[in-house]
Amino acid sequence: MAGSKTIRVLIAKPGLDGHDRGAKVIARALRDSGMEVIYTGLRQTPEQIVETAIQEDVQVIGLSILSGAHNFLFPRVMELLREKNAEDILVIGGGVIPEEDIPGLKEAGIKEVFTPGTPTSEIINFIKANVKV
Amino acid sequence: MDMVQKILKGDKRSIARLITLIENQAEEVRELLKQLHKFTGKAITIGITGPPGAGKSSIVNFLAKKFREDNKKVGIIAIDPTSPFTGGAILGDRIRMQDLTLDEGIYIRSMGSRGALGGLSRASYDAVKVLDAAGMDYIIIETVGVGQSEVDIIKLADIVVLVLIPGMGDEVQAIKAGVMEIADIFVVNKSDLDGADRLITEIQLNLDLNQDKNRIKPPIIKTVATAGEGIAELNITIKDIHKRLHDSGLLQIKRKARICQELQELIREIHIKQIVSSFEAKIDIFTEKILKKEIDPYTAALAILNNKNGYISID
Structure with a gap:
């Protein structure tokens, strides 16, 4: 009776950042590629993001940030995931993130960082290649 | 645990x-x-x-x-x-x-x-x-x-x-x-x-x-x-x-009706799966016949179900 398996993704906006146009575009693109996208709205704390990811049992968290606080907020999300034994969740980031910050974020556990201009198909392919359902 | x-x-x-x-x-x-x-x-x-x-x-x-x-x-x-x-x-x-x-x-x-x-x-x-x-x-x-x-x-x-x-x-x-x-x-x-x-x-x-x-x-x-x-x-x-x-006892009546309905739906679901899988070959044959206008769907359905080795022996 095994049915189909759907990839579930949480798209979250951590911190004080009032712009979510980009996050909505990504959410819509993932929807159109057959994924279930949980969107939680603006100004989420890392604690809220991690708790939501666990309650929703997502395989992917997409963090979108434009405020410049990524070097603090992204690693904090990773730390909380480890505390909750949920580091199996794939975490990707996007938004206005300077090139030189990307290696540090990857070291903290962010699997990939997508900066402005990335075609949505690249993100979809990355998720499909890296998530096992 | x-x-x-x-x-x-x-x-x-x-x-x-x-x-x-x-x-x-x-x-x-x-x-x-x-x-x-x-x-x-x-x-x-x-x-x-x-x-x-x-x-x-x-x-x-x-x-x-x-x-x-x-x-x-x-x-x-x-x-x-x-x-x-x-x-x-x-x-x-x-x-x-x-x-x-x-x-x-x-x-x-x-x-x-x-x-x-x-x-x-x-x-x-x-x-x-x-x-x-x-x-x-x-x-x-x-x-x-x-x-x-x-x-x-x-x-x-x-x-x-x-x-x-x-x-x-x-x-x-x-x-x-x-x-x-x-x-x-x-x-x-x-x-x-x-x-x-x-x-x-x-x-x-x-x-x-x-x-x-x-x-x-x-x-x-x-x-x-x-x-x-x-x-x-x-x-x-x-x-x-x-x-x-x-x-008033209405809650109990509601819940009982719900369980009854759920049970019926489960039976229907399991049964349909069994029927379809046990008649698969026949369904294929009759589909062809219906397509060629050799038989109509109602007669075909009854012909499949009335088959002696079929309906009763499903378990």
């Missing part, structure tokens, strides 16, 4: 995992639900339904907070539509429930409808059982935004709250069959807008025409959900309706 033990202790990760397994129709689900079954039946289930944008999520948000004031545990299942084209979905009900995320006594799960057309998802029925076994005192089920005929919530909820807003049409809408008939409680949300009182009058007139004396007459509550107005009254009304349903 195994998954069942963890769920009985209310572990959110395990609850979430099992709901995913249910959604994916995994093999092990049947055994797990079997073990959980005897721990179900304690929670009060409340369905929140109504058209898109009526304010269902906002009402759920404030109502859950009210239940928490009494230190009750609350499980929430929020369903949004799945695309019939891609199978994808945007699940956005949590946007209105952000403050609830970190509350220890609340668990929220968003679900895609995944092809179900009655306002719920197939997996939501078993998900409610999981939350019930996990010790939730209240389980709130928020349906997809509905039109006129999506009424599956009556198969899942003890109490159905129908959320309406002013300006949705003339008085004939209020006397139409379907969703207007399933409410135990009417909520007129956005009641600060023009037309709220007219809507209440129309619902009232419609309820006065109801002939069924055994039914409790549904109360009508005015709310402005974004401001939390009217939610205290809704909370009291839910408790009152629950008490009346319980004391």
